[in-house]
Amino acid sequence: MRTAYHERLDGLVEQLGQMTRRVASAMSRANNALLDADIEMAEKVITSDHRIDELREALDAEAISILALESPVAGELRLVVAVLRISATLERMGDLAVHIAKIARLRYPESAIPAELRGTLLEMGQIAELVVQKAGSALVSRDGSLFEQIEKDDDRMDSLHRKLFTLLLDDSWSHGVEGAIDVTLISRYYERFADHAVSVARRVSNDF
Amino acid sequence: MRTAYHERLDGLVEQLGQMTRRVASAMSRANNALLDADIEMAEKVITSDHRIDELREALDAEAISILALESPVAGELRLVVAVLRISATLERMGDLAVHIAKIARLRYPESAIPAELRGTLLEMGQIAELVVQKAGSALVSRDGSLFEQIEKDDDRMDSLHRKLFTLLLDDSWSHGVEGAIDVTLISRYYERFADHAVSVARRVSNDF
Numbered sequence: 283m284r285t286a287y288h289e290r291l292d293g294l295v296e297q298l299g300q301m302t303r304r305v306a307s308a309m310s311r312a313n314n315a316l317l318d319a320d321i322e323m324a325e326k327v328i329t330s331d332h333r334i335d336e337l338r339e340a341l342d343a344e345a346i347s348i349l350a351l352e353s354p355v356a357g358e359l360r361l362v363v364a365v366l367r368i369s370a371t372l373e374r375m376g377d378l379a380v381h382i383a384k385i386a387r388l389r390y391p392e393s394a395i396p397a398e399l400r401g402t403l404l405e406m407g408q409i410a411e412l413v414v415q416k417a418g419s420a421l422v423s424r425d426g427s428l429f430e431q432i433e434k435d436d437d438r439m440d441s442l443h444r445k446l447f448t449l450l451l452d453d454s455w456s457h458g459v460e461g462a463i464d465v466t467l468i469s470r471y472y473e474r475f476a477d478h479a480v481s482v483a484r485r486v487s488n489d490f
Numbered sequence: 491m492r493t494a495y496h497e498r499l500d501g502l503v504e505q506l507g508q509m510t511r512r513v514a515s516a517m518s519r520a521n522n523a524l525l526d527a528d529i530e531m532a533e534k535v536i537t538s539d540h541r542i543d544e545l546r547e548a549l550d551a552e553a554i555s556i557l558a559l560e561s562p563v564a565g566e567l568r569l570v571v572a573v574l575r576i577s578a579t580l581e582r583m584g585d586l587a588v589h590i591a592k593i594a595r596l597r598y599p600e601s602a603i604p605a606e607l608r609g610t611l612l613e614m615g616q617i618a619e620l621v622v623q624k625a626g627s628a629l630v631s632r633d634g635s636l637f638e639q640i641e642k643d644d645d646r647m648d649s650l651h652r653k654l655f656t657l658l659l660d661d662s663w664s665h666g667v668e669g670a671i672d673v674t675l676i677s678r679y680y681e682r683f684a685d686h687a688v689s690v691a692r693r694v695s696n697d698f
Contacts, residue, residue, distance in 0.1 A: 346571055353561040363554055366571065367578065450667050459658050462667040466674045 287352050294345055294365045295421060295490075301337045301372045302418035302482075308334065308379035309414055309475065313407035315386040316468065317400065319393040327383035334376035338369045345369075364489035368421070368482050375414065375478045378471045385464055394464045396457045399449060402442055403465075406472040409439045413479035417486075426487030432480050439476040443469050495560050502553055502573045503629060503698075509545045509580045510626035510690075516542065516587035517622055517683065521615035523594040524676070525608065527601040535591035542584035546577045553577075572697035576629070579686045583622065586679045586686075593672055602672045604665045607657060610650055611673075614680040617647045621687035625694075634695030640688050647684040651677050 284292070308327050315324035345365050348354065354362055385394050395403055413435045420428040446469045449455065450462050492500070516535050523532035553573050556562065562570055593602050603611050621643050628636040654677045657663065658670045 346567065349557060349571070350563045350567050355558045359554065359558050363557070363574065366574065370575065370578070447671065450671060455667060459663060459667060459670045462670050463655065463658060463674050466671050467678065470675065470678065 287348075290344070290348055290352070291354075291358060291361060294341065294348070294362065295424070297337065297341045297344070298365060298368055298372070299418055299422040301334060301341065301369065302414060302421060304330075304334050304337065305372050305375045305379065306411060306414045306418060308376050309382075309407075309410050312379040312382040312386070313404075313411065315383050316394060317404060317407065319386060319390055321387060321390045324383040324387040324390070328380055328387070331376050331380050334373060338373045341369045342366060360489040364485045368485055371478045371482055375475055378475045378478075381471050382468055385468055389464065394468065396461055396465070399446065399465060402446055402449070403468065403472075406439060406442050406469065409435050409442070410472050410475050410479075413439075413476050417479045417482040420483045420486045421490075424486065424490040426483070426490065429480075429483040429487040432476075432483045436476040436480045439473055443473040495556075498552070498556055498560070499562075499566060499569060502549065502556070502570065503632070505545065505549045505552070506573060506576055506580070507626055507630040509542060509549065509577065510622060510629060512538075512542050512545065513580050513583045513587065514619060514622045514626060516584050517590075517615075517618050520587040520590040520594070521612075521619065523591050524602060525612060525615065527594060527598055529595055529598045532591040532595040532598070536588055536595070539584050539588050543581060546581045549577045550574060568697040572693045576690050576693055579690055583683055583686045586683045589679050590676055593676055597672065602676065604669055604673070607654065607673060610654055610657070611676065611680075614647060614650050614677065617643050617650070618680050618683050621647075621684050625687045625690040628691045628694045629698075632694065632698040634691070634698065637688075637691040637695040640684075640691045644684045644688045647681055651681040 308330065311323050311327045314320055315327060345362050348362055349359075388394070413432050416428050416432050416435070419425065420432070446465060450465060455462070516538065519531050519535045522528055523535060553570050556570055557567075596602070621640050624636050624640050624643070627633065628640070654673060658673060663670070
């Protein structure tokens with residue numbers, strides 16, 4: 283039988299799952315905003331971010347209350363500490379989706395993405411959506427084995443990140459410095475986003 | 491009289507102070523590596539980063555041991571949770587110093603910094619050193635009042651970050667896309683570094 287204490291622990295992981303779904307939704311919208319120069323989509327990402335932050339606050343308060351009232355030890359203590367860390371990481375992932383949406387908004391009605399980089403950035407966006415979904419699955423099913431898969435996705439993201447720099451530095455690049463700055467930052471945001479997903483899955487693998 | 495328990499709590503804050511000093515040293519060296527195209531200095535930052543990571547691991551293990559064995563509540567629990575968060579932030583600040591050092595190394599024996607941006611990047615580097623020192627003082631003296639000062643430093647950093655983009659986009663920019671990518675990333679690293687220092691000071695102000 284699950285005790286009230288174990289139900290609280292399960293609730294923490296449940297809330298993390300919810301937070302992950304919101305981050306996944308933010309990233310999916312940010313990708314659409316960027317690829318389609320869709321200002322409404324960009325605004326949605328930006329104005330919804332506070333909901334991710336609020337979830338984090340609620341989650342952290344619950345985790346700290348569990349520490350105070352239940353004095354978890356051993357594996358359960360590791361779980362609660364991991365939850366605190368993962369919530370911080372997920373909040374940061376939401377911020378990165380916002381950063382991408384803000385670049386889309388800044389360039390609207392133009393697209394921030396030159397046509398010849400569209401395919402690469404599309405794939406980076408898809409990997410970002412994939413790794414956050416997998417991180418969510420790892421969390422709610424407490425399945426550390428997804429960690430290696432996410433690491434492979436992250437390797438692919440890193441390789442696309444490097445590829446973009448090569449394209450920016452090619453003689454054929456015709457979008458000047460402004461275009462290069464946008465792409466540099468967008469690419470960096472995607473790359474960090476995937477790093478964070480790896481760190482979430484690593485924590486699940488080590489501490490759940 | 492201080493109990494053994496309180497001594498352990500003091501020790502946590504002491505270790506955070508030590509970690510902050512190492513991060514400050516890494517940032518100071520990264521600045522020198524960048525401004526003077528000093529490859530040995532860059533290597534020092536890169537090869538010393540593991541010492542910051544090790545400190546973090548030791549610190550986190552001690553914090554978790556305190557949670558398990560002492561079951562802190564109220565203000566002391568908040569302190570221990572804040573320590574876990576601050577250690578993660580400091581580790582990240584160390585990583586950002588490494589990123590800056592790596593750009594310096596990548597461009598060696600050239601300088602990654604065009605002469606006309608030297609003054610701006612020098613000031614950003616100085617602010618980075620300042621905010622991490624102030625964050626360290628806030629920590630060890632448990633003085634939340636430094637938070638507002640660090641916020642002001644961060645405002646200045648943000649304004650220099652924006653100024654750099656204006657300079658990159660000016661018609662007189664003569665360092666092409668590669669130079670623009672380097673400066674975009676360096677500037678972003680400094681800007682994030684200062685954000686992290688603000689977050690350290692905010693935690694001290696709220697939770698210490």
